[in-house]
Amino acid sequence: MTPHYYDVHLGWQYARLGQLSSPALTDTIEVATPPEFAKGMPGVWSPEHLLVAAVSGCFMTTFLAIAENSKLDFSDFDCRATGKLEETENGLMISAVHLFPKVVVLHDSDIEKARRVLLKAERHCLITNSVRSQVTMEPTIVVAITEFD
Missing domain, CATH: 2.20.25 (N-terminal domain of TfIIb)
Incomplete structure (x- = not known):
């Protein structure tokens, strides 16, 4: 590349x-x-907000690409993210970013596939791989409620 x-x-x-x-x-x-x-x-x-947003945005786009390639059938995705600014031995830094992605799948059978796609996205997010902050994820996967007439 x-x-x-x-x-x-x-x-x-x-x-x-x-x-x-x-x-x-x-x-x-x-x-x-x-x-x-x-x-x-x-x-x-702020630059701090933008850093956390960059990690979250990259995680989302990585998830979407991997989900498409994996043919994951889902109806919704959102991700709340929190960055921790603290004093370290090297000075102030965003030491950690915690992601809280939520994926809504259409079938119970897709729960495990969604979990695998999320983990793969976490590993392959290029922004996460470019920063020194520890990035962790706490996913939620739910099945969409289907209404019948």
């Missing part, structure tokens, strides 16, 4: 606020210091 490059531009606006853009994308994102830090701004995406 040839290397891929992802270009972004961050322009400082004022105080602790910047605007993130990419020539490949139409939308911009405001980025600021989180409110837990001095002069932080509430209600604005």
Whole structure:
């Protein structure tokens, strides 16, 4: 595989606020210091939020690709994620990201396949494999309720 490059531009606006853009994308994102830090701004995406979102988003897209290749029949997927910022011997860092994916399958017989696909997605997520944070997963798999007339 040839290397891929992802270009972004961050322009400082004022105080602790910047605007993130990419020539490949139409939308911009405001980025600021989180409110837990001095002069932080509430209600604005922080680098910490973006890191946790990158892990979660990569996990989802990896899951979707593997589910498609595995022919997993599911009706819904969502994933809550939590990042833990703490002081370490190397300074402040997001030391852990915990994923809480939920998959809704259509049949009881797909529960184990869904579990295998989730575990494979966890192992192969390229963002997870690119960060030093410990990434763990606590999946929930449920069977969709089918209504009959």
